[in-house]
Amino acid sequence: MRFVAGSGKIGDRIFSNLAVGAAITILALLGGVAAFLLIQAMPAVSASPSELPGGKSLIDYIAPLAFGTVLAATIAVVLAVPLAVAVALFISHIAPRKLLLPLGYMVDLLAAVPSIVYGLWGIFVLGPAAVGPMEWLEQKLGFIPFFEGPASVTGRTMLVAGLVLTVMILPIVSAVAREVFSQTPRKLQEGALALGATRWEMIRMTVLPFGKSSIISGAMLGLGRALGETMAVTIILSVSGIVTFNLISQANPSTIAANIALDFPESTGLAINTLIASGLVLFAITLVTNLAARAIVARQNIQ
Amino acid sequence: MSTLDGGVLPDWSSYGVVAASGVLAAALLLAAGIFSVALLLVLTVFVTAVVTYTWSRRIEGPRRAKDRLVTLMIVAAFGLALIPLLSLVFEVAKRGIPGLSLEFLTESARGHIGGGGAAHALVGTLVITGAAALISIPVGLMAAIYLTEYGGGRLGRALTFFVDVMTGIPSIVAGLFAYALFALIFGPGIRLGVMGSVALSVLMIPIVIRTSEEVLKIVPNHLREASYALGTPKWRTIVKVVLPTAFAGLITGMMIAVARIIGETAPLLVTTGVVDSINSNPFSGRMQNLAVYAYSEYRTPGVFKQASYDRAWAAALTLIVIVMVLNLVARLIYRRYRTEIR
Amino acid sequence: MGAAGATRAETELGKAEMNAATTGTQSPESVAAAQGRPAKTLETRSVNLYYGDFQAVENVSMTVEPNKVTALIGSSGCGKTTFLRSLNRMHELTAGASVDGEITLDGQDIYGSRVDPVQVRRLVGMVFQSPNPFPTMSVYDNVAAGLNLNAGRVKKSEKDEIVERSLRGAHLWNEVKDRLDKPGSSLSGGQQQRLCIARAIAVEPEVLLMDEPCSALDPVATLAIEDLIGELKSKFTIAIVTHNMQQASRASDITAFFNLEETGKPGRLVEIGATEKIFTSPAQQATEDYVSGRFG
Numbered sequence: 014m015r016f017v018a019g020s021g022k023i024g025d026r027i028f029s030n031l032a033v034g035a036a037i038t039i040l041a042l043l044g045g046v047a048a049f050l051l052i053q054a055m056p057a058v059s060a061s062p063s064e065l066p067g068g069k070s071l072i073d074y075i076a077p078l079a080f081g082t083v084l085a086a087t088i089a090v091v092l093a094v095p096l097a098v099a100v101a102l103f104i105s106h107i108a109p110r111k112l113l114l115p116l117g118y119m120v121d122l123l124a125a126v127p128s129i130v131y132g133l134w135g136i137f138v139l140g141p142a143a144v145g146p147m148e149w150l151e152q153k154l155g156f157i158p159f160f161e162g163p164a165s166v167t168g169r170t171m172l173v174a175g176l177v178l179t180v181m182i183l184p185i186v187s188a189v190a191r192e193v194f195s196q197t198p199r200k201l202q203e204g205a206l207a208l209g210a211t212r213w214e215m216i217r218m219t220v221l222p223f224g225k226s227s228i229i230s231g232a233m234l235g236l237g238r239a240l241g242e243t244m245a246v247t248i249i250l251s252v253s254g255i256v257t258f259n260l261i262s263q264a265n266p267s268t269i270a271a272n273i274a275l276d277f278p279e280s281t282g283l284a285i286n287t288l289i290a291s292g293l294v295l296f297a298i299t300l301v302t303n304l305a306a307r308a309i310v311a312r313q314n315i316q
Numbered sequence: 317m318s319t320l321d322g323g324v325l326p327d328w329s330s331y332g333v334v335a336a337s338g339v340l341a342a343a344l345l346l347a348a349g350i351f352s353v354a355l356l357l358v359l360t361v362f363v364t365a366v367v368t369y370t371w372s373r374r375i376e377g378p379r380r381a382k383d384r385l386v387t388l389m390i391v392a393a394f395g396l397a398l399i400p401l402l403s404l405v406f407e408v409a410k411r412g413i414p415g416l417s418l419e420f421l422t423e424s425a426r427g428h429i430g431g432g433g434a435a436h437a438l439v440g441t442l443v444i445t446g447a448a449a450l451i452s453i454p455v456g457l458m459a460a461i462y463l464t465e466y467g468g469g470r471l472g473r474a475l476t477f478f479v480d481v482m483t484g485i486p487s488i489v490a491g492l493f494a495y496a497l498f499a500l501i502f503g504p505g506i507r508l509g510v511m512g513s514v515a516l517s518v519l520m521i522p523i524v525i526r527t528s529e530e531v532l533k534i535v536p537n538h539l540r541e542a543s544y545a546l547g548t549p550k551w552r553t554i555v556k557v558v559l560p561t562a563f564a565g566l567i568t569g570m571m572i573a574v575a576r577i578i579g580e581t582a583p584l585l586v587t588t589g590v591v592d593s594i595n596s597n598p599f600s601g602r603m604q605n606l607a608v609y610a611y612s613e614y615r616t617p618g619v620f621k622q623a624s625y626d627r628a629w630a631a632a633l634t635l636i637v638i639v640m641v642l643n644l645v646a647r648l649i650y651r652r653y654r655t656e657i658r
Numbered sequence: 659m660g661a662a663g664a665t666r667a668e669t670e671l672g673k674a675e676m677n678a679a680t681t682g683t684q685s686p687e688s689v690a691a692a693q694g695r696p697a698k699t700l701e702t703r704s705v706n707l708y709y710g711d712f713q714a715v716e717n718v719s720m721t722v723e724p725n726k727v728t729a730l731i732g733s734s735g736c737g738k739t740t741f742l743r744s745l746n747r748m749h750e751l752t753a754g755a756s757v758d759g760e761i762t763l764d765g766q767d768i769y770g771s772r773v774d775p776v777q778v779r780r781l782v783g784m785v786f787q788s789p790n791p792f793p794t795m796s797v798y799d800n801v802a803a804g805l806n807l808n809a810g811r812v813k814k815s816e817k818d819e820i821v822e823r824s825l826r827g828a829h830l831w832n833e834v835k836d837r838l839d840k841p842g843s844s845l846s847g848g849q850q851q852r853l854c855i856a857r858a859i860a861v862e863p864e865v866l867l868m869d870e871p872c873s874a875l876d877p878v879a880t881l882a883i884e885d886l887i888g889e890l891k892s893k894f895t896i897a898i899v900t901h902n903m904q905q906a907s908r909a910s911d912i913t914a915f916f917n918l919e920e921t922g923k924p925g926r927l928v929e930i931g932a933t934e935k936i937f938t939s940p941a942q943q944a945t946e947d948y949v950s951g952r953f954g
Contacts, residue, residue: 028551032466035458036475039521043478046485046518049496074460099393102535105388110753125399125639129607130408130632132656133614151422182398187397204790204854207748208781208804208861211383218803222794234484243582244611264637270488270582277586285504292492303484324774376774380806 047296056283056288064282066276075291077256081171081266082295084258085246086239088175093183095233100183102188106216117191124184132248132311135177139167140249147172147261149303158258169251172260178244182235189231193224231304237299243270269295323375324494327332330384332498333371337363351595361392369652412633414627422519434631437609438511439580439596444588444605445578447598453570455517456524464532465554482522490518491583498587506591509598512605531562549607571646575639579647606631606638667719675812691846698864698895699724700745700782703811704925707740707749714740716924718759720914727896728829729906729933732916734951737925738746738899741916742867745897746782747775763864778805783863787870790840800853801825804861820860827858827893829886847905848879855886866890868898872905884909903949907937915945923931 018166062070144166151162197220205215246268252275253264267275269291276286341359345352350624365388373381459479463472494515497507535558543553559566589602604612610631617624674867700722707715713882715737722728728736742810743749744757745767761768768778791800801821805812812820817919821838825831830852842853851871858866868887872880889910890896900906906913914930929936947953 022549024551025549028554029466032458033460033471035455036462036471038457039525040471040478040523042518043455045497046489046493048491049500053496053499053505058667063811065546074492096393096397099390103390103394107387108394111911112530120319120399122640122643123397123404125575126404126641127581127607127632127635127639129581130404130636131578133628133632134404137411138403183397197704198790200786200788201392201792203748203751204752204786205609207746207779207784207786208807208857209776211379211548211568211776213386214379214807216576218792222792225794228462237484241484241488242370243486243488244607247582248611248614257593258559270486273492274582274585275490278589281505289492289496299484299489300488303481308482324772380774573733 025102028079028300038138041203049287050293050296053286054293055286057290059288060283060286063285065287066280071287073292074287075294076270077086077227077254077266078269078272078291079294079298080256082240082268082270082298085147085175085178085268086236086242088171088260089178089182089239090232090236092175093235094228096179097183097186097231097235098190100187100254102216103196104187104218105222106212112295120184120187122184122190123180128181128244131177131181132183133243135173135245135249136169139177140173142172143173143176150261151239159260161259162261162264164261165251167251167263169263169265170251170261172215174246174249174265175260177249178239178242181242181245182238184230185238186231186235189234190224190228192225194220197223197279226312229308230306233309237302237306240299240302241270241295243274247271247274250287321606323413325372325375325384329371330368333367334364337361337367347389357395361388364388370438378520389419395603397457408629408633408636411626411629413630415623415628415630416633420627420630434606434627434634435602435608437606437631438634440588440603441578441605441607442607443598444509444512444540444584444603445574446576447510448516449570449574451513452573453521456521456573457528457566459521460525460528460532461493463529465550465558479522479525480516483526485518486582487519487580487587488582489517491515491586493518494587495536495582507587508600509588509603512584512588512603515587516577516580519580520577523573523576524570527572528562528566531560531565531569534565535561542601562649564650566645568650568651571642571649574645578605578642579607579639580605581611584608634656665694670925690755698781700865700895700897701760701762702745703760703762704793705739705741705744705757705761707737707744708756708758709752710754715744716926718927720927722895722897722929723912724895725891725893726911727909728912729895729904729910730899730914730916731901731903731948732925732949733918734901734927735921736916736918738916739869740871740925742846743784744869745865746829747778748784750775751912760815780861781863782859782865782867782891783861785851785854785858785866785868786866788832789854791845791850791853793841793843795842796839797834797842797845797853800842801856803857805898808861809867810947821856824856824860827859827890828852829882830856840899845880848875848882850880851875851883852886855883856889859890861952863894865895865897870901871898907933913937915940915942917944917948 037301057065057071062068062073065071065074067074086100100120100180104113104120108116109247144164147160147162147164147168147170149264150160155162201219201223205218206212210218247270250265250267250271252267254267254272255264256266257264273288273292276284280288336357338360341356341363341546344359345356365385368388369385372384398598416435419439420433422435459475466472491512495506495513497514498508498511529615539557539561543557544550550555584605587609588604588608610628613624613628613631701720703719705715705718706713717776718741730742732738732952740749747763749755749757750872757769763778763781767773784827791797792803795803796819799806799825802817804816822831822835825834830849833849834840834901836854837844842850845853851874872883875883884905887896887898891911898910912930912934914937915928916925917928918925929940929942931941936945937949940949
């Protein structure tokens with residue numbers, strides 16, 4: 014490499030400008046997302062109810078959708094987190110060491126499946142399979158508002174949508190949990206065992222407390238994912254727009270994302286602005302969720 | 317005087333109890349006339365739990381019994397988590413294979429009423445994804461280089477923070493953004509292939525940045541310093557030393573990012589639309605990818621409903637295969653080509 | 659207190675044991691009260707230790723005498739820690755590790771087919787090289803951690819008493835008595851190690867194993883712990899692995915010297931005897947070479 018005076022400086026300047034430029038572009042991009050969405054959403058915000066689709070005010074339009082979004086996502090998180098923790102514990106502490114990689118890979122495969130495939134699977138496979146159990150739920154536990162019924166015969170219910178979301182976010186939460194469980198310091202685990210703890214006691218005393226904030230942050234990441242999920246819900250849910258906690262019936266609220274996917278292709282004019290406004294609300298919800306997850310991790314790191 | 321001979325269950329006990337419970341559960345179900353694999357599994361697990369716990373508690377004591385019970389539940393949970401995976405793979409294969417044919421791969425839907433293939437969707441997938449990668453990879457890589465090599469400062473911190481934010485953008489919102497951007501310039505109602513690419517870039521860039529950053533950070537400092545000590549300018553060090561060392565990991569990260577967006581539907585529904593014929597120009601007219609194709613075949617099946625569903629499943633199968641191959645190859649590349657750093 | 663103590667002993671050992679134990683258990687307070695009580699003997703016969711196919715320790719036969727401190731010395735890699743960890747069945751936690759030979763606690767084979775390793779670890783306690791208090795638990799909960807494991811409610815007042823007694827026994831009580839609810843990780847290194855010692859003795863083990871307990875500590879803390887060990891031997895059987903020969907000669911009654919012939923070969927017990935004799939007039943040349951600093 015011949016020493017050529019000066020060539021380094023110019024090259025450096027160009028290169029570093031490129032790098033800085035890339036960084037700025039991305040910030041601009043993000044700023045653009047927020048800005049453009051706001052611009053396009055504005056007309057809907059300032060319009061009167063009569064002009065909006067459904068003839069309701071913007072809030073009345075979005076609120077049921079937000080409800081459906083949160084309901085579906087909550088079902089998913091409530092079911093997925095304990096399952097994910099158990100799966101993570103299985104891989105990190107119970108399964109034979111040699112199986113660690115292949116087992117982890119299998120769970121991660123679940124994350125690679127595109128959501129359209131989950132949607133098809135949900136409506137053609139899980140839905141019909143769930144009809145029997147849902148009828149059982151209506152019979153035995155129908156007094157609980159969640160299972161009021163009447164049970165859908167197609168399986169296109171909030172419960173099934175929530176179950177599919179559970180499967181979709183399971184690998185995310187599990188990967189985060191697995192990561193932190195396997196990093197539990199060996200000396201802590203041995204300290205518990207040396208006291209005469211059984212394996213489960215050791216896990217309860219050292220592994221789980223150690224991983225607590227990571228589990229929570231993983232759960233919130235999963236929540237964020239479930240809130241924004243579109244295709245699976247779009248395909249599975251049979252929508253009637255009512256606000257209800259009834260998980261097993263034909264009549265379900267829609268979610269913001271599914272609503273956009275269903276209505277956007279055919280919409281024009283103010284309807285589009287309305288949909289974009291709802292998208293903005295969704296963005297805000299997921300933003301808050303993700304920021305909370307980061308905050309929890311940050312607090313853990315400080316300790 | 318304490319004794320150690322408290323008693324332990326024999327080694328064969330775990331498998332033995334499971335087997336016995338399975339038989340018992342099967343017998344019970346047969347007697348009741350119920351033929352359900354799911355119920356059999358649930359009952360087996362339940363009986364195993366009860367038997368294991370009570371037997372262990374008598375011989376080994378309550379703590380050990382609890383340990384065994386919890387272990388059993390964890391194993392059962394793992395099995396439960398595997399079921400959807402197995403079901404997915406099985407069902408997609410079972411329903412998708414009938415739809416796969418030469419016609420599927422080579423014909424587009426144009427002019428075929430109730431028939432045709434997915435060639436246009438395949439082309440669309442390639443074009444849209446390719447364009448997205450063309451946008452995302454340079455920008456993402458340079459941004460990652462900025463973060464690791466030119467580091468910190470307010471710009472760096474802001475960037476890290478916003479990349480975090482970007483990873484959480486719902487895919488449909490990314491689509492809405494691309495729409496809003498183009499609508500502002502070209503007016504509403506616009507549908508272009510490149511809009512989809514822009515939307516997908518919003519999703520892809522943070523992944524490229526994250527994975528690249530990770531890999532670049534692993535390159536040890538002493539390699540950079542050795543290069544500087546030779547009088548090499550910074551940009552050359554990066555290009556000639558850092559990037560080649562991290563090469564395998566960078567490629568892997570990019571493949572993973574592509575795998576992530578290749579199956580995206582929602583952002584494309586609002587940007588590129590649905591179309592019948594092959595279109596390979598991202599700047600002219602609508603275009604669709606495999607995922608959107610699967611969705612539209614399901615949503616608006618043609619005259620022959622089952623044929624449309626078959627095609628939807630075939631598209632789903634193709635998608636899964638593509639995604640899994642991408643992931644697998646990415647990992648293999650990483651293992652095979654990564655530079656061992658001693 | 660006698661009834662409460664007996665109840666705890668009953669739940670600790672489990673019903674099956676109660677049926678087998680004919681002489682009955684000694685209640686904890688009589689254990690604590692008696693100075694120079696007969697503690698348990700740990701004996702090993704022809705013990706070989708493996709990591710997979712690799713043999714780490716060869717043919718060790720020795721006795722860890724009750725109410726005495728036995729130091730295990732030798733250069734690094736000669737198997738002292740591996741051997742120590744086989745005494746409380748921690749060695750087998752490493753994947754592929756195996757034990758061959760006989761190890762008995764008070765005459766009972768701790769590797770018997772009907773023996774639960776969890777029980778063994780309850781009776782043979784361990785303090786580790788680098789202090790490992792549970793970071794999410796308070797000082798109080800750390801000391802009581804072993805107690806809380808044993809099924810059956812221990813009354814709060816009883817627990818308080820045991821915690822205080824253990825902390826006093828570890829010479830830590832005065833320093834932490836006003837901060838019992840602070841996290842265990844908020845103490846200094848030396849204090850953390852004494853906390854771990856308190857935690858270990860709170861469950862009243864028969865034997866206490868210590869794996870280079872002072873190597874992570876400063877000289878002042880080290881001296882404090884050596885003093886502590888001297889006191890503890892009146893109640894427990896103690897085996898301590900140490901790199902520090904001065905520490906061995908200061909703090910132990912019996913010394914066992916481990917050595918490797920060459921790297922790759924298993925470690926062996928070269929000589930064991932009264933500490934004074936080992937350090938002044940050892941029988942083996944290799945021992946003499948090591949203690950006089952010619953190698954290691």
